[in-house]
Amino acid sequence: MDSLYQFAWLIPTLPLLGAMVLGIGLISYGKLTTQLRSLSAIFIVSLIGASMVLSFGLLWSQIQGHEAFTLYIDWASAGDFHLAMGYTIDHLAALMLVIVTTVAFLVMIYTDGYMAHDPGYVRFYAYLSLFSSSMLGLVISPNLVQVYVFWELVGMCSYLLIGFWYDRKAAADACQKAFVANRVGDFGLLLGILALYWATGSFEFNVVGERLHELVELGSLSGALAGFFAILVFLGPVAKSAQFPLHVWLPDAMEGPTPISALIHAATMVAAGVFLLARMFPMFEALPTATDIVAWTGAFTAFMGASIAITQNDIKKGLAYSTMSQLGYMVMAMGAGAYGAGLFHLMTHAYFKAMLFLCSGSVIHGMEEVVGHNPVYAQDMRLMGGLRKYMPVTAFTFLVGTLAICGIPPFAGFWSKDEILGSTFQTSPALWAVGFITAGITAFYMFRMYFMTFEGEFRGKDETVKQQLKTEQLQGMGLAFGPGAMNPKELTADYPAEDEAHDDHDHHHSDEPHESPISMTLPLMVLAIPSVLVGLVGTPFGNYFEAFIHPPGEVVEAVTGLGISPEFEWGEFLTMAGSSVGIGLIGITLAVLMYLRKQIDPAAIAERIQPLYQLSLNKWYIDDIYEVAFIKGSRRLAKQVLEVDIRIVDGLVNLAGFVTLVTGEGLKYLENGRAQFYALIVFGAVLGLVLVSGIT
């Protein structure tokens, strides 16, 4: 089996190779490469397929009990400083490899259908492959610096993919916002890494944790300082995993094509934050202040995301806030010390959320046939409805995903969410309460989404709704967001140009949407399987998952057979599970009454709780606050600095030059020969300098 480990570096390298081949092809033989669509797609998909097979091999070998494998090469050195890069394959890495490769593989198959009419088809595959490579590199990183390297690289891929349709203004703003927000987090992460290195002299996860403990215990480092370092590191996951207050980029990131929303902004990259928290778990474990902050950030984000998701009408934005909320659960679990539970939810969420996003893509694909290639119409749930009739596979898989995320047994989400809630209850009932309420809201908004999209009458031809959307859109554009100057011309020039941009697409508008092609529905059906079943590996009465994934240094006894582990208590389990299923059912019932049976009018409720409704609809006004505080502020500051530079700094130096010139003119009349005079001054000055220093 060892040869498998020797070649594990191929897992990230193969997709990188694919991306490079396509990239070089595009830049040197652009026209030809763009035409070789199916060849490029097959090439890329088979490379990630090979990575997937390798990953499964490694996971299997790890399950069989192979010890962790690490390989280093000396990467950078200066004198006695050496920085090594390499890879490490342990339980966590093997699991993450399998999650990433499977989702990436399926998303790439799906892409063939979704992007079929896009002129950037090949470029999209190149980006996808580059992303997969970076993400795989991230999960096998053996030390903090390498994590930081790939952390930034996945951010770059995310930037490129969000801005994939670069002629859309919204996409252009969103990709920049994503990168900058992530850089703010990276700023903290970088400082954290530097601080930890300063304190412990190491970049390695376990060594950093151990030495930090020693230092705190010895008293040579104050606990507060260590906690502060941990918070700095935590800023990285805050940005990457879209936690408050750096979550603002994730909903906007939905401007990218849907396959990447599924792959990057639901299943893999956004989970990298949770992954890093898991890797740094030995450090966080013993810093209670830091873990409290982590847990409460997660809990707050979970609640906030869910509360915003209730009022979203854009199907992808709704799912984005839901992702944010679910990531909040994972971060909360990590903060509450529920290592296994957090990662378990990461796994189940990766599958069911990727599926939900791909379903939304399938819906959008179908809607585009009716309303045209305008994201404002094609993604708005007010124009959908009754799609189950036209798209049975999509509707069925979306329902599976919805049930999974709502935590209905035996779907995957039930087991993982229940485990998180159960473990947080033991550490802090207050945290549990937030998670518990959020679970109810989650069930409500997910079923609202399902009913608005798939049940009732199809509203795609409703002109009044369209008109309303158009007005909303024009109003919203005044609030466009993103650093950089707003050019008023963009407002008027934007949308006509955008329609043109997609003129090269097929024009057969039909009256009703159709089910997507098999290349899109097949991945949905495949993803439905883990969405239902994968939770069974981590049931409380036979937790194979936790036996496999547990914090380093913690001993967990192996699960033997299907026997119920000794400390398992039915009573406790039934109360916890019962209550969380209960609140889920309440949410679902409300959704049924409001959106399926229409017995309660949502608009009336919105009227009655107007402030709360507005708070949710306007995303807690956080974008607006940032716009004023940071974006306008930084722009103003930059302008002022430039003014200072031009007027004062440059002016002073120019003035000095002017004075010299004037005096020079004066001197000209005093002196006959300039050159001699200068030489004299130089000589005098040198003499003076030598004399002065010689005497003293």
Add this chain to the structure above:
Amino acid sequence: MNLATFPWLTTVILLPIAASLLVPFIPDKDGKTVRWYALIVGLIDFAILIYAFYTQYDPSLSGMQLVESYTWLPMLDLRWSVGADGLSMPLILLTSFITTLATLASWPVTLKPRLFYFLLLAMYGGQIAVFAVQDMLLFFLVWELELLPVYLLLSIWGGKKRLYAATKFILYTAGGSLFILLAALAMAFYGDTVSFDMQTLMAKDFPIKFQLFAYAGFLIAYAVKLPIFPLHTWLPDAHGEATAPVHMLLAGILLKMGGYALIRMNVEMLPDAHVYFAPILVILGVVNIIYAALTSFAQRNLKRKIAYSSISHMGFVLIGIASYTNLGLSGAVLQMVSHGLIGASLFFLVGATYDRTHTLILDEMGGVGRKMPKIFAMFTTCSLASLALPGMSGFIAELMVFVGFATSPAYDLTFKVIMVSLAAVGVILTPIYLLSMLREIFYGPENKELVEHEVLVDAEPREVFIIASLVIPIIGIGLYPKLLTQLYDAKTTQVTEKLQASFELANVETLPATEAAEVSLLPTEPLQAPAISHL
């Protein structure tokens, strides 16, 4: 011919200069022969350099190699003395590489091609000479001679305000270099022997006050060149007016002269004064990073934007030089080479974009990505390299400077925390202005006026080739930094040892209490001695 004693560096310096003298005799009607001539000379020179580097240069040694020394003017003790060590070799290679590419980038120059290529070739040799000469007087001479071609290249082929920019450039740099002469003369005449030889000067033992004066003199000159706030204002003007190939030289090589000379003279010859000046350098470095990043963000002119970004990046060089660690110094050298490549590529792309849009004002651009996908892709790649994306050379350079400074034994904790945090703000600011720039040029709906009035053709193979030549080493160094660091590791180790010795000396013996407080140079024990991770 004995290969070991063949005057390699002299050949490399004099070949382009001699070739430039032949330019007037080249039969050339439409200006197309002379550009091939210049390119071939550049390539030959580059090839000779590479050959000499591979066969005659041993990177594991810290001392001078390829040394040649001929008496020139005995009564002035002026010697033609050249040599290369780990500090100058990477920069000499960079110079030859960038200048050759700049020749290729000058293809579209149609105004007075003979004069243009004459100046370009003259610069080729002159620039290498700056990094290679080992005699202070000679150094001053080539430093000055270097200005002349730049002045002409700016004032004849520049933009609208070219005369103002060129004059400002020459006044600033010439004014600054007066201080080099002053300090050099003082150092040469100090003591019993009169010598301009750098190695001899390095061995001389100057008293601390003398060192401080000389250090300040050098610092002013190199602060103009690098540039360091507040002596940077010539740079946006000069860079804003220069044409693309000149631009590549200015950003790719000329700025590096400042950093190189700072290490060669201030650090190596005046290590005792460096103890006092280092904290100032760190502060100036941080000011450079933040101040220039903000001005770059507010700039609406593309060339000036990139020009300010160069200033910002040079801040890391300063911090690295002042870090007192091998890692930091190594990062500073790496940052110089890396910025040489990245800056040159960005400025070339700005030129290529300007050739098509005929405007540098960002508000007049927009949405050109669809018409010029290749330029878009290359611009994105180089911008990402400039914002220190991992996998490219800028990242590892900045990381080394950060880690080097953070682990520096020379500063107390508070100072380090404040400076590292402020410098890291640059990590946030850089993507803001670079990505805004990309967005305003390429993203969004097409700018109707621009599309109608200008012919927006995509990059031609020559342009792709130039960028590929620059990006390959950027990524190569980024993926495996040892490629470059091993060239100079021995040298930086030696310099750092010397520095740390004089730092300890300064702290043990003479530092008066008041001054110690003033410069906040209290040594602190790191929590654990940096017995740096045996990974």
